[in-house]
Amino acid sequence: MTSKGGEKIKTLLVKLPDGTEITRRRGRIDGWYVEVDGYGPFDKNYFSDLKALGHKYGNQKVYNDFVVIYDNTEFSVDNTVFSQLIPSIASTYSKEDNLQVLKLFSTLYAVLLAEQNRPLPLKKRVKLLACYQILILNYSVEIACNYSRTVNIHNIVKDVHQLVCTSKKNSNCIDEVKCIYKDKSTSYLLSKICDCYGF
Structure with missing residues (x-):
């Protein structure tokens, strides 16, 4: 994604009604x-x-809307998320906030795609966890954004994955891991990981 002159070539993900362009390009990692x-x-x-947005419309509503986008995020871009799903969600907010919500959730979808394509165990779950901490657990934005840097949750994911592989989906073993990691943030994260393994 680099031109002959060394300039980074951008791929347009979406152009919003006000002309805002959300793009992706090659960075330092991917x-x-x-x-x-x-x-x-x-x-x-x-x-x-x-x-x-949560203060204005209710944290649970905003969280639920984020989860809808999260659930529709895979490894490749689904243009209907940009063109249909997100505008549909934005339409449930007031007219004065419609464009702001459209921009915000379009940005978040792009960021979720980026996380999903990173070579890290958590992938898009890291953003879901931060969203949950901010909107449901009432963490400060600063603490939520730095949580994955201060708590080695990547190791937690590896622990669960290893346990699943050795236990052949023994739910009692998963319960044992949940007993080790008791704080609300980690418990939430574990529940999302376990969902992927059918627990």
Whole structure:
């Protein structure tokens, strides 16, 4: 994704009604460096916007809307998420906030795609966990954004994966892991991981 002159080639993901362009290009690690109008979005910014939206419309509603997008995020881009699903969600907010919500959830979908394509165990779950912490557990945006850096949740995922492989889906073993990791954030994360294994 680099031109002969060394310039990074961008792939357009979506162009919003106000002209905002969400793109991706090759970054330092992979081909999923997301940009909004040429600038990389920061976790603290879009999660702050999500928190503000929760204050106005209710945390549970905003969380549920995020989960709908999360559930529709796979490894490749689904253009109908940009063109149909997100506009449909945005239409449930007031007219004055419609464009803001459209931008926010479109950015979040792009970020979820980026996480899903990263060579890390958590993939898109890392954003779901932060969203849950902010909107449901009332964590500060700063704490939620830094949680995966301060708590080695990647090791937790490896522990669960190893346990599943050795236990052949022994749910009692999963319960043992849940007893080790008792805080609400980790318990939530474990429940999402276990969902993937059919527990």
